Amino acid sequence: MQVIVSGVRSFFKMAGKVPSIRLNSGYDMPMLGLGTYNNFKPNEVGDAVKAAIQIGYRHIDTAWRYETEPEIGVAIKELIKEGKVKRSELFIVTKIWGHCHEPHKVEPACRESLEALDMDYIDLYMIHFPVAYVDKVRSKTTMTDYVDTWRAMEKLVDKGLVRSIGVSNFNKQQLERILKMDGLKYKPANNQVEITPYLAQEDLLQFSLKNGISTTAYGPFGAPGQIYRTKNAPMFLDDPTIVKVGKKYGKSSAQVILRYGIQRGYALVPKSTNPARLAQNMDIFDFKLSEVDMKTMLLLDRGLRVNLQNFIAYKDHPFYPFEK
Numbered sequence: 001m002q003v004i005v006s007g008v009r010s011f012f013k014m015a016g017k018v019p020s021i022r023l024n025s026g027y028d029m030p031m032l033g034l035g036t037y038n039n040f041k042p043n044e045v046g047d048a049v050k051a052a053i054q055i056g057y058r059h060i061d062t063a064w065r066y067e068t069e070p071e072i073g074v075a076i077k078e079l080i081k082e083g084k085v086k087r088s089e090l091f092i093v094t095k096i097w098g099h100c101h102e103p104h105k106v107e108p109a110c111r112e113s114l115e116a117l118d119m120d121y122i123d124l125y126m127i128h129f130p131v132a133y134v135d136k137v138r139s140k141t142t143m144t145d146y147v148d149t150w151r152a153m154e155k156l157v158d159k160g161l162v163r164s165i166g167v168s169n170f171n172k173q174q175l176e177r178i179l180k181m182d183g184l185k186y187k188p189a190n191n192q193v194e195i196t197p198y199l200a201q202e203d204l205l206q207f208s209l210k211n212g213i214s215t216t217a218y219g220p221f222g223a224p225g226q227i228y229r230t231k232n233a234p235m236f237l238d239d240p241t242i243v244k245v246g247k248k249y250g251k252s253s254a255q256v257i258l259r260y261g262i263q264r265g266y267a268l269v270p271k272s273t274n275p276a277r278l279a280q281n282m283d284i285f286d287f288k289l290s291e292v293d294m295k296t297m298l299l300l301d302r303g304l305r306v307n308l309q310n311f312i313a314y315k316d317h318p319f320y321p322f323e324k
């Protein structure tokens with residue numbers, strides 16, 4: 001299926017009812033996935049992954065920092081053993097944390113995630129944040145350059161440990177810096193960033209599309225219930241404009257937000273542990289927002305970032321990616 005997104009030609013492949021983005025690495029990434037970051041109770045994320053896969057999800061997003069890799073690995077292995085899914089049908093994303101940005105630490109960090117997931121390869125391995133730290137608790141930053149980290153990430157592809165490599169929370173200038181690296185072997189396949197109705201990231205999205213870099217949105221609903229949510233941030237699901245658009249199509253605000261993202265050309269990884277909500281989030285491929293409604297949604301943009309508390313302490317670092 002060929003789709004024109006914001007004037008840029010993109011190619012999508014339908015896997016079941018969920019379209020996939022063809023990455024610049026040649027692999028297909030489902031446009032709707034499951035996010036797995038929060039303070040989960042024991043077995044909660046594993047149960048969510050099992051429910052999601054059985055509903056039809058094939059894209060599972062995690063990270064070393066989330067501490068969910070082991071439970072996800074166990075859940076997937078059980079489903080494979082039961083014959084409910086094949087590893088080749090899944091798209092697994094995880095991320096390297098900032099205490100392992102030094103080039104000699106990159107491969108050991110990747111192998112640690114592979115062991116935790118109990119997998120032979122990772123579909124998409126990402127630099128979680130451009131700033132590096134001296135330790136896992138971020139007690140102090142370092143000046144390790146993410147460009148050097150990227151060179152080490154490229155070697156993971158050559159060794160077959162990962163299929164695609166990408167970044168998360170990178171801005172346009174940081175993407176440009178990687179693209180202009182001497183001897184660049186692999187472009188970032190994906191940039192995972194916060195995108196919500198109040199943070200459209202249109203410039204970053206268009207730059208990425210034009211340079212063959214796909215985008216994934218985390219926290220698309222404004223991260224209700226997440227520990228990193230900015231205090232007093234608005235509840236996007238209650239926005240009257242979004243509610244009104246939803247009523248027009250007989251859909252919830254969450255479904256409108258997800259459909260809006262699909263039509264703008266990026267993948268989304270909303271988090272839920274509720275099977276009913278997981279199913280509802282998947283039920284977005286039987287309608288299409290009109291051009292007028294897409295413009296109405298885009299007008300909600302106010303540059304409001306929710307995921308700020310996690311990183312604001314590093315605002316004076318030269319690699320800090322957000323607005324100061």
